[in-house]
Amino acid sequence: MARRRRAEKIQLVLFFTAVALLPLVVRNAYYLHILTVVGLNLILATGLNLLMGYAGQVSLGHAAFYGIGAYASGILTATYGWNPWLAMLAAIVITSAVAWLVGKPTLHLKGHYLAMATLGVGIIVSVVIRQWSEMTGGPQGLMNIPSITLAGWELRSDMDVHYFYFVWGWGCLLSVLFSNLVASRPGRALRALHDSELAAETLGVDTAAFKVRAFVISAAYASIAGTLYAHSSMRFLSPTPFDFHKSIALLVMVVLGGQGTLWGPVLGAATITFIEEVLRPYADYDIIAYGLLLMFMMVVMPGGVARALGSLADWLRERIARRSGERDE
Amino acid sequence: MTAVQVWQFSLSGLTTGGIYALIALGFSLVYNATGVINFAQGEFVMLGGMITAAAMSAWNLPLWLAALLAVAGTTVVGLALDRAAIRPARRASIVVLIIITVGASIFIRGVASVIWGPEERPVPAFSGESPISVFGAAITPQSLWVLGTTLVVAVAMWMIFEHTVIGKAMRACAINAPAAQLCGVELSRMISWSFGLAAAVGAIAGIVLAPITMTQYSIGTMLGLKGFCAAILGGLGNSIGGIIGGLLLGVLEALGAGLISSQYKDAIAFVVLITVLLIKPSGFLGEEGGGEL
Numbered sequence: 001m002a003r004r005r006r007a008e009k010i011q012l013v014l015f016f017t018a019v020a021l022l023p024l025v026v027r028n029a030y031y032l033h034i035l036t037v038v039g040l041n042l043i044l045a046t047g048l049n050l051l052m053g054y055a056g057q058v059s060l061g062h063a064a065f066y067g068i069g070a071y072a073s074g075i076l077t078a079t080y081g082w083n084p085w086l087a088m089l090a091a092i093v094i095t096s097a098v099a100w101l102v103g104k105p106t107l108h109l110k111g112h113y114l115a116m117a118t119l120g121v122g123i124i125v126s127v128v129i130r131q132w133s134e135m136t137g138g139p140q141g142l143m144n145i146p147s148i149t150l151a152g153w154e155l156r157s158d159m160d161v162h163y164f165y166f167v168w169g170w171g172c173l174l175s176v177l178f179s180n181l182v183a184s185r186p187g188r189a190l191r192a193l194h195d196s197e198l199a200a201e202t203l204g205v206d207t208a209a210f211k212v213r214a215f216v217i218s219a220a221y222a223s224i225a226g227t228l229y230a231h232s233s234m235r236f237l238s239p240t241p242f243d244f245h246k247s248i249a250l251l252v253m254v255v256l257g258g259q260g261t262l263w264g265p266v267l268g269a270a271t272i273t274f275i276e277e278v279l280r281p282y283a284d285y286d287i288i289a290y291g292l293l294l295m296f297m298m299v300v301m302p303g304g305v306a307r308a309l310g311s312l313a314d315w316l317r318e319r320i321a322r323r324s325g326e327r328d329e
Numbered sequence: 330m331t332a333v334q335v336w337q338f339s340l341s342g343l344t345t346g347g348i349y350a351l352i353a354l355g356f357s358l359v360y361n362a363t364g365v366i367n368f369a370q371g372e373f374v375m376l377g378g379m380i381t382a383a384a385m386s387a388w389n390l391p392l393w394l395a396a397l398l399a400v401a402g403t404t405v406v407g408l409a410l411d412r413a414a415i416r417p418a419r420r421a422s423i424v425v426l427i428i429i430t431v432g433a434s435i436f437i438r439g440v441a442s443v444i445w446g447p448e449e450r451p452v453p454a455f456s457g458e459s460p461i462s463v464f465g466a467a468i469t470p471q472s473l474w475v476l477g478t479t480l481v482v483a484v485a486m487w488m489i490f491e492h493t494v495i496g497k498a499m500r501a502c503a504i505n506a507p508a509a510q511l512c513g514v515e516l517s518r519m520i521s522w523s524f525g526l527a528a529a530v531g532a533i534a535g536i537v538l539a540p541i542t543m544t545q546y547s548i549g550t551m552l553g554l555k556g557f558c559a560a561i562l563g564g565l566g567n568s569i570g571g572i573i574g575g576l577l578l579g580v581l582e583a584l585g586a587g588l589i590s591s592q593y594k595d596a597i598a599f600v601v602l603i604t605v606l607l608i609k610p611s612g613f614l615g616e617e618g619g620g621e622l
Contacts, residue, residue, distance in 0.1 A: 052424070102603070105606075113610045116561055117603055117606045120558070120599035120603045121599075123595070123599045124599045124603075127596040127599075131593055131596075251428060255428060287436075287438065288440055288443065290439075291432045291434070291435030291439055292436055294429070295413075295414045298418060298425050298426075298429045299414060302418055302420070302422065
């Protein structure tokens with residue numbers, strides 16, 4: 001266990017160092033922007049991974065928490081002139097409260113009631129964002145969101161590299177937090193209940209309480225990503241990025257990457273973000289291809305990319321071994 | 330708000346409710362056979378309406394023939410979905426299967442938008458437009474068609490499940506799949522049947538709905554999600570519960586839109602859903618301890 005933790009820590013350090021060096025190679029503003037989006041999706045997927053891969057629950061409306069985080073800090077700063085950091089904190093409090101209210105009653109029941117309830121929350125939030133125009137700007141969007149200042153240093157909207165480091169800095173912080181959390185006693189309790197709820201309960205784990213906590217934390221992660229999005233280079237919010245399809249895209253990132261693995265969210269977030277960007281120019285045909293790809297990837301790799309790569313490696317190794325065996329004969 | 334208005338809202342709500350009830354039936358069919366929530370159910374509804382509208386305008390087919398074609402075409406799509414995407418992934422987890430059905434719904438919607446474009450398409454009312462007065466409230470003949478169709482489909486389903494071998498085998502699979510297989514029921518065939526039937530019922534809902542609201546490639550998502558609410562409301566997997574849930578949801582939505590706010594009409598069904606989940610999570614006709622995804 002201790003050795004695995006060490007290996008994990010080294011991997012994390014290596015990975016985020018490599019990411020930090022990326023802007024030296026990637027100079028194109030558009031590519032940098034896409035990489036920033038990967039960072040946002042990584043935060044979202046990491047939070048959802050805690051819920052799905054460890055607490056064994058599904059959220060079909062996680063984009064709602066992303067949306068609440070984005071709009072709460074957008075409205076508080078643009079309309080009410082709050083400091084963005086204070087707004088971020090307020091957004092986390094609001095999302096956590098909503099998650100707690102939904103999770104508390106539904107997670108005490110056996111079965112997937114949370115999935116159904118979050119589906120409802122997701123749609124309600126997206127309808128409210130669209131309809132409450134006086135507050136959210138409705139379909140026209142919320143404009144003039146101020147920039148965020150970090151220790152006296154203002155993140156400028158024309159400098160994509162600022163946002164790249166800002167988002168990935170948070171991504172690094174939250175990934176390390178996640179890895180520590182999963183290795184801690186509550187994390188072990190979560191994994192135990194994912195494997196067998198009954199066994200975990202027998203060993204004195206208050207399974208429902210742990211699930212609620214995991215859900216609230218995953219919602220808080222989404223809220224932080226939302227705030228980062230609101231203050232990102234666009235400084236503009238519209239309802240579309242927070243609808244039902246975003247919730248599904250997040251679900252796909254976690255499942256495709258590999259639930260309950262440290263690297264799953266990275267793989268999933270990167271894959272889905274790149275697919276979406278590659279398809280974007282092909283209007284009308286993009287959703288056909290996206291739908292096909294979703295089906296295809298899930299049919300071919302139901303256990304996620306990480307596991308698919310693992311079994312591919314096994315298959316190659318076996319083949320090579322057989323080849324060399326044949327040669328020996 | 331007068332009593333007559335409430336009555337009027339309830340009547341029009343019942344019409345939409347009939348549609349939700351049919352969609353809920355489709356959800357229950359697939360759920361009972363596979364344990365999967367088929368998010369492509371709403372697209373079956375869209376296909377029913379769109380194929381009818383397109384066949385009538387492109388080939389000048391009479392309504393009944395276009396409708397028949399729409400049901401047949403949608404059933405083929407349902408069977409193809411099972412064959413191409415669900416069956417190869419049968420061993421996968423439920424979440425994976427759900428993502429597959431979402432992928433299918435996105436795919437179907439995309440193809441529909443390419444073939445038929447973004448325009449709203451009309452389908453003529455089945456038997457005229459002159460409203461009928463029912464105790465002071467007006468109801469269109471098409472609403473009666475919707476409610477009548479819901480009733481006929483419900484009775485037909487009941488006949489299938491109670492009186493045919495296929496129906497009994499499907500019920501057996503829903504209750505205990507391994508035991509049913511031991512008795513010689515072929516599970517994958519039953520799953521095919523459930524997808525085919527669900528697609529046909531969805532198409533029927535889309536056809537009777539089309540004259541009321543017009544039809545468009547993108548109507549499936551919201552209708553599907555609301556039908557899903559109806560299914561949970563009545564207890565997922567319980568057909569009668571789903572029908573009652575659908576009718577109730579339609580009425581609550583119409584009353585909520587009329588009395589409280591039409592702006593938030595689309596949110597009402599989901600507020601009802603969450604309320605029910607908090608009070609009686611298994612739905613009012615569902616069994617306690619159910620609700621496995």
